[in-house]
Amino acid sequence: MSNLGALILAAGQSRRFGSDKREAQLPSGESVITATVRQACNHFDSVCVVLRSIDQAVAEMLTQLGPDINVTHAPMAHLGMGHSLAHGIDQVRDWSGAAICLADMPFHRAETLSALTRQFGQTSLPSPIIVPMHEGQSGHPVIFHRNHFDALSKLEGDQGARRVIEGNTDHLIKIELEDPGIVQDIDQPEDL
Known part of the structure; x- marks a missing residue:
């Protein structure tokens, strides 16, 4: 049985934002992190949120x-x-795949997440990496098959998963989507 989960990275410092952007309020009234987590809960089998060690209240x-x-x-x-x-x-080794979501990207359309999860479930390509694209620009969330977890678990510093993607182009599936939300993050208060 497949267990495709959302791994939400929410342990950043929010330096450019000036305050904790995860708790900033969106026009909908929800906080940024609440909106991101709710979306993930609606589309993935499991959700794991990565926080800093000081984030007990969050x-x-x-x-x-x-x-x-x-x-x-x-x-x-x-x-x-x-x-x-x-x-x-390292916390989600039992998942069949992980959608790497960024906590400061709450603007994905529901259809986008459905399309990505559907592609992961239907592809015949072994060990796929599913990358959403908007107008030729890669976005998030990127879905990694569990066979890439060892490489992802060796990342450090400011390295994102780009190195793993570039080293596995034969496993790459790019999906062009009409969703600017896959490339729209929140760096400053005016991005809300």
Whole structure:
């Protein structure tokens, strides 16, 4: 049985934003992180959120959203996204695939997440990496088959998963989507 989960990276420092952007309010009234987690819960079998070790209040708030939300604290998150991603992957080794979601990207359309999960389930390509594209630009979430988890678990510093993607082009499936939300993140308050 397939267990495709969403691994939400939420352990950043929000330096450019000026305050904790995860708690910033969207026009809908939800916080950025709440919107991202709710979307993931609606489209994936499992959800795991990677936080900093100091994020106890955020962890408590997230667990109140639903019983199926797992929270983990990356002890080396301050060293960069690679450490957070590697830590998260080590928590979800039993998943068949992981959609790497960024907490500051809550603007995906529901159809986009459905299309990505459907592609993962239907592809005949072994060990796929599914990359959403918008107007030729790659976006998030990127879905990795579990056979790439070892490589992802070795990331460190500010390395994202790009190196793993570039080293596995024969497993790559790019899907062009009419969804600017896959490339739209929140770096500054005006991005809300």
